[in-house]
Amino acid sequence: MRTFSIVIPTCNGADFIEQALLSALNQTRKADEIIVSDDNSSDQTMAICQKYKDKIRIYHNPNGPSGFVNGWNKAITYATSEYISILHQDDLLAPTFLEEVEKALWIYPKVRHFFAPCNYIDGEGISIQEPDYCDKLIHQYTGKEYVIAYQTMGHPHIHRCPGVITHRDIFKVCPYREEAGHIADDDFFYRVGQYTDVVGILKPLASYRLHQKSETGHLKNNKLIHRLANDYIFQLRHFSENKVFDKHTYQYFVYNAIHFAFNEYVIGVKCNDMDLMTQGIRNLKILKDMNIVYPIKVKLFILFSWLFGTNIIRLFIGNSKL
Structure with missing residues (x-):
């Protein structure tokens, strides 16, 4: 019999943790264990979780916060089941998530990574975006097909972290990498196909919450752009390590690396932020040293900045949309 753990890494998640917990507890196929791994919350997160202490296991890291990626990896170590699903403290699982995964496992018993798409919800739990590609069927992907599907289907991806379940042995060879930065989840999904085929249950069986206190939502736009520029450059630097990547994946990383690096510079010019311009x-320059060719608009903007100075360019672009 397959066993399933739902692990919930927490850190100051009092606003939504009870909803996440209830979505894990109310599965039609009950989880074999539900684990909360708290990274030293300073709000009421732990008090809320304690209300369910007879139904869940709670661990606390007094040395936290240690960062969201370390929080994920730490939570995984507490799980004892064969398959592990990470549920973020602000996201939700549909009641039939584990039931649907177990059915798929009967069909594909050798597969070690499963996913289902998610709806996007706001802070009030209201649906703001639903996947438009769900055919309610179960699909098997090779590692290469999975990367392509992840990058080309959905808005922005075919799935997000809620609604994913992975065999514990995969985490031994493919942990989340802190150095992958803000897209450490994407980085994990890109690498997992090297070790197993992947099955997608194309039904919306989870909800991903967009709100101002999330890891993405609390970042100012400039800081987020800077982080993403570094993260996509990291992907390019480590591109050759992944045997399921192809030229289309490479171009995807190139496009995003140029996009965010260029926007760092443009926003730096608009805001007269020397640090951002320098970054x-x-x-x-890092991309140029990797023999990556910029689009003409990037070349022209940099050229004009050098010829006329950033003060003149700032007057020219004004409040125009980037």
Whole structure:
């Protein structure tokens, strides 16, 4: 019999943790264990979780916060089941999530990574975006097919972290990498196909919450752009390590690395932020040193900035949309 763990890494998640917990507890196919791994919350997160202490296991890291990626990896170590699903403290699982995964496992018993798409919800739990590609069927993907599907289907991806379940042995050879930065979840999904085929249950069986206190939502736009520029450059630097990547994946990373590095520089110019301009130029130079060719608009913007100075360019672009 297959066993399933739902692990919930927490850190100051009092606003939504009870909803996440209830979605894990109310599965039609009950989880074999539900684990909360708290990274030293300073709000009421632990008090809320204690209300369910007879139904869940709770661990606390007094040395946290240690960062969201370390929080994920730490939570995984507490799980004892064969298959592990990470549920973020602000997201939800549909009641039939584990039931649907177990059915898929009977069909594909050798597969070690499963996913289902998710709806996007706001802070009030209201649906703001639903996947438009769900055919309610079960699909098997090779590692290469999975990367392509992840990058080309959905808005922005075919799935997110809620609604994913992975065999514990995969985490031994493919942990989440802190150095992958803000897209450490994407990085994990890109690498997992090297070790197993992947099955997608194309039904929306989870909900991903968009709100201002999330890891993405609390970041100012400039800081987020800077992080993403570095993260996509990291992907390019480690591209050759992944045997399921192809030229289309490479172009995807190139496009995003240029996009965010260039926007670092442009926003730096618009805001007269020397640090951001310097970081943008540095990252664009890194890409140039990797023999990546910029689009003409990037070349022209940099050229005009050098010829006329950033003060003149700032007057020219004004409040125009980037």
